[in-house]
Amino acid sequence: MKKVIVCHSFPAWDTPYIKSTIELLKQLSADHRVIMIDxxxxxxxxxFNKFAPVKQILGLSRRTRTFTINQGAIEVISTPPILPIxxxxxxxxxxxxxxxxxxxxxxxIKKQLQRSAVDxxxxxxxxxxxxxxxxxSYFAPxxxxxxxxxxxxxxxxxxxxxxxxxxxxxxxxxxxxxxxxVLKRNKSELAKQIQFIPNGVNxxxxxxxxxxxxxxxxxxxxGAIDSRIDFDLVAHCAQALPExxxxxxxPVKTTLPKLPANVKMLGAVAQELLPEKVxxxxxxxxxxxxxxxxxxxxxxxxxxxxxxxKAVVCTDFSDLSDFEKVAEIATDKDGxxxxxxxxxxxxxxxxxxxxxxxxxxxxxxxRARQFAEALSA
Numbered sequence: 001m002k003k004v005i006v007c008h009s010f011p012a013w014d015t016p017y018i019k020s021t022i023e024l025l026k027q028l029s030a031d032h033r034v035i036m037i038d039x040x041x042x043x044x045x046x047x048f049n050k051f052a053p054v055k056q057i058l059g060l061s062r063r064t065r066t067f068t069i070n071q072g073a074i075e076v077i078s079t080p081p082i083l084p085i086x087x088x089x090x091x092x093x094x095x096x097x098x099x100x101x102x103x104x105x106x107x108x109i110k111k112q113l114q115r116s117a118v119d120x121x122x123x124x125x126x127x128x129x130x131x132x133x134x135x136x137s138y139f140a141p142x143x144x145x146x147x148x149x150x151x152x153x154x155x156x157x158x159x160x161x162x163x164x165x166x167x168x169x170x171x172x173x174x175x176x177x178x179x180x181x182v183l184k185r186n187k188s189e190l191a192k193q194i195q196f197i198p199n200g201v202n203x204x205x206x207x208x209x210x211x212x213x214x215x216x217x218x219x220x221x222x223g224a225i226d227s228r229i230d231f232d233l234v235a236h237c238a239q240a241l242p243e244x245x246x247x248x249x250x251p252v253k254t255t256l257p258k259l260p261a262n263v264k265m266l267g268a269v270a271q272e273l274l275p276e277k278v279x280x281x282x283x284x285x286x287x288x289x290x291x292x293x294x295x296x297x298x299x300x301x302x303x304x305x306x307x308x309x310k311a312v313v314c315t316d317f318s319d320l321s322d323f324e325k326v327a328e329i330a331t332d333k334d335g336x337x338x339x340x341x342x343x344x345x346x347x348x349x350x351x352x353x354x355x356x357x358x359x360x361x362x363x364x365x366x367r368a369r370q371f372a373e374a375l376s377a
Contacts, residue, residue, distance in 0.1 A: 003033070003375075005028060005033070006141065007036045008128055009036055009037060010128040012051065013067075015051045020179060026072075027364050027367070029070075030071040032372070034074045035074075035076075036074055038079070040082050040105050041053075041079075042083060043081045045081070056078035057079070058081070077109065077113075083101055085097040099134055105135065106134070120142060121141055122375050127147060127148060127152070144174050146173040146175070147177050148176060150296060151183065171192070176192075176195070177194075178194065179198055180196070182318060201300070201303035201364065206274075215280055219237075219245070220246070222304070225253060225254065228289060228294050229254075229287060231256070231257050233315070237337055239260055242260075245262050246262060248265050275308060279308065282347075283310070283340050284305040286302060286314040287314075291317075296318070306355040311344070311347050313327070314329050314330070315330060316329050328343055
């Protein structure tokens with residue numbers, strides 16, 4: 001009989017963006033029964049979130065949907081809409097509203113798990129400490145694991161209260177799994193047990209046949225365009241390299257400053273189209289600022305770039321020592337431009353193959369095996 005994994009997820013199932021939680025669950029579903037409790041959509045989401053599964057949220061359709069994934073399946077449970085509370089700064093009011101929301105979703109979760117005949121399972125809380133804490137009485141797992149993939153105190157959506165609830169919830173978990181060495185170091189005092197399992201790459205998507213050469217005039221980035229991006233650095237590079245077009249593909253989640261004309265913000269694209277966009281890049285960028293948030297990041301996109309054999313230039317926003325032999329890591333603006341020029345000038349077939357071989361060691365399949373071992377320990 002397959003072991004059951006119930007994931008109480010902060011990431012949403014229906015959005016088209018690549019997320020570590022979803023990638024892990026897809027891989028785990030081959031050997032386990034996987035049940036994902038979807039992101040808790042708010043009343044506001046019903047009107048303004050184009051990805052929200054409105055019928056399931058409102059109970060107009062079955063709250064549990066099953067999706068076939070390769071050799072397995074994932075059962076996705078939607079909960080009733082809750083009140084938006086992240087804007088609340090007052091601790092007492094936030095606590096009261098979080099408790100009320102937890103009462104609404106907790107009862108629904110318990111009911112759906114009973115309907116699904118789930119009574120023996122491992123619970124994975126994926127970066128959802130507020131409702132992990134307040135919904136804990138509605139779960140009865142054999143083991144609880146907290147999956148931490150960002151520095152919650154530095155996030156815009158949960159920077160006010162998130163850290164306090166992580167400090168409450170993390171000691172209640174049997175184990176904590178972090179996606180970066182910095183997170184492991186920062187969270188170790190709160191955890192009973194802690195492991196570092198970095199992010200991976202979807203090789204089926206990115207390890208596709210590709211041309212040895214790109215179009216010769218494009219430098220690019222894929223991913224969210226938000227406060228992590230060093231826009232001053234981007235502008236500096238665009239001005240220093242006017243013969244190149246800087247293409248950014250991803251959802252814009254911040255107010256954009258005025259940028260040079262050769263910087264193009266081209267919007268989000270579906271996952272399956274990302275390799276096509278990356279294929280056109282001569283150099284791939286990760287132009288992140290150095291901050292408390294980015295310090296704790298193990299970027300998904302770096303292995304995606306490398307799996308396609310692409311030259312990569314990053315800022316030194318985090319501990320990227322694992323990538324020193326396959327990527328250029330710059331410490332300042334001028335160094336970043338020099339690194340781009342170096343990557344353009346000295347790109348070779350041997351370097352391309354080394355990048356691909358490196359990425360092959362970091363597949364989501366491999367990460368899922370590590371994750372499954374941690375859940376079974």
